[in-house]
Amino acid sequence: MRKGHLRGLLGAALLALPALANQALAEDEAMAAAGKAVFHQCEACHSLDTSKNSFGPSLYGVVGRKAASVPRFAYSKALTESGITWNETNLRKWISDNEGLVPGTRMRHVSITDPAEQDYLLAFLRSLK
Numbered sequence: 001m002r003k004g005h006l007r008g009l010l011g012a013a014l015l016a017l018p019a020l021a022n023q024a025l026a027e028d029e030a031m032a033a034a035g036k037a038v039f040h041q042c043e044a045c046h047s048l049d050t051s052k053n054s055f056g057p058s059l060y061g062v063v064g065r066k067a068a069s070v071p072r073f074a075y076s077k078a079l080t081e082s083g084i085t086w087n088e089t090n091l092r093k094w095i096s097d098n099e100g101l102v103p104g105t106r107m108r109h110v111s112i113t114d115p116a117e118q119d120y121l122l123a124f125l126r127s128l129k
């Protein structure tokens, strides 16, 4: 009987593993979906058309990218010389107060300070690749 019990436990654990992975994935997707709603504040200037610049540069692949590195976009001198890389910390600073992070930037001031909204927006930006 003991052996059967063990097998039952093992089976349950094996079943739980993919379920957990799926749950994490579903959470990421839900976060990104919520972030897409927040992104409406950005969409007027940042096109979701892959690699297309509009008034602002394309944000595809922005997470981990060096600031002001999209070809053929006329960045401000301030952003070009900022030396920033768009890691999560800098992106949070940028969306909560872009002019505070890079004084002289051409991007209109945005102020998303709610941590949950920032989380959603970051999940969405991570999904742009």
Ligand code: HEC
Binding pocket: 039, 041, 042, 043, 044, 045, 046, 055, 056, 057, 059, 062, 066, 067, 068, 069, 070, 074, 075, 076, 077, 078, 079, 080, 086, 094, 095, 104, 105, 106, 107, 108, 110, 112, 121
């Ligand atoms: C009114 C137009 C406008 C809005 C709205 C806007 N942006 Fe921008 N964004 C720009 C411009 C213009 C630049 C280039 C800034 C510069 O060169 O100083 C920029 C630059 C950026 C960059 C740096 C990209 C790079 O290649 O270095 C990020 C990241 C960014 N915006 C994110 C956002 C997010 C997220 C939002 C919404 C919360 C947003 N922007 C809203 C116009 C806008």
